[in-house]
Amino acid sequence: MATIDRRTATLALAHALSAAERGLPVIPLSRTKLPALRSPHRDAPEPLLCRGECGGPGHGVHDATTDPATVRALFAAAPWATGYGIACGRAPHHLIGVDLDTKADTDATAALRHLALRHLFTIPETVVVLTPSGGRHLWLTGPPGVTVPNSASRLAPGIDIRGAGGYLVGPGSLTAHGVYRT
Ligand SMILES: [Zn+2]
Known part of the structure; x- marks a missing residue:
């Protein structure tokens, strides 16, 4: 090592x-x-x-x-x-991470935009962390008292949610694949 x-x-x-x-x-x-x-x-x-x-x-x-x-x-x-x-889902921010994957056959960012149009919500200006593999983590805050669970590709292919019991790699972290940056 x-x-x-x-x-x-x-x-x-x-x-x-x-x-x-x-x-x-x-x-x-x-x-x-x-x-x-x-x-x-x-x-x-x-x-x-x-x-x-x-x-x-x-x-x-x-x-x-x-x-x-x-x-x-x-x-x-x-x-x-x-x-x-x-750690996601904890007071005071009740952080929710929207993990948008980018793979050859998946455009999670487009999928999120499509979901927003279909369900009439807007994607707020927020912290975006760039992953070494070209993915993006959007940071959202959730309302207290609502538990948002973790999920993988449930909203759409390539969109993972990091909620209660999950965590996000913080910006500035070094991993085997590179650095996470804002
Ligand atoms: Zn113990």
């Missing part, structure tokens, strides 16, 4: 801290876009349904926090982190 240079790890932490400061709960991610901290229960004989009740980190999106000291502690425990994830 390639060693992760200190600068990359420090940048990931800096980006995560500034997201947390804006009220977005974050977790460290590894180069594979998966949570950097492994489950403390991975060697349990039976699968354990712990969402952090044990008090330790390593529970994926359930570790996500806006508390700067806790963000620092999570990254200190995962010095191999090269990016960060932003």
Whole structure:
């Protein structure tokens, strides 16, 4: 495994801290876009349904926090982190990610425009994160009290929704395929 240079790890932490400061709960991610901290229960004989009740980190999106000291502690425990994830569906922003894929045979952006015309809604001006594979993440805020679930290609081919229990790779994250940018 390639060693992760200190600068990359420090940048990931800096980006995560500034997201947390804006009220977005974050977790460290590894180069594979998966949570950097492994489950403390991975060697349990039976699968354990712990969402952090044990008090330790390593529970994926359930570790996500806006508390700067806790963000620092999570990254200190995962010095191999090269990016960060932003938990969706949580107060105060109730973030919903609209993940528009671009593949040879799928134009998710056109599909979204088509949906908007058919259902008479407009696509608001909002944060757009460009993925290294040419996809786009639109950030929307949801109303509190409404749980928007995760879905994949349910609205239209190539349109995935990141909602409650999901996370988005934050801008500035480095992954095996490149950097996520705004
Ligand atoms: Zn646990």
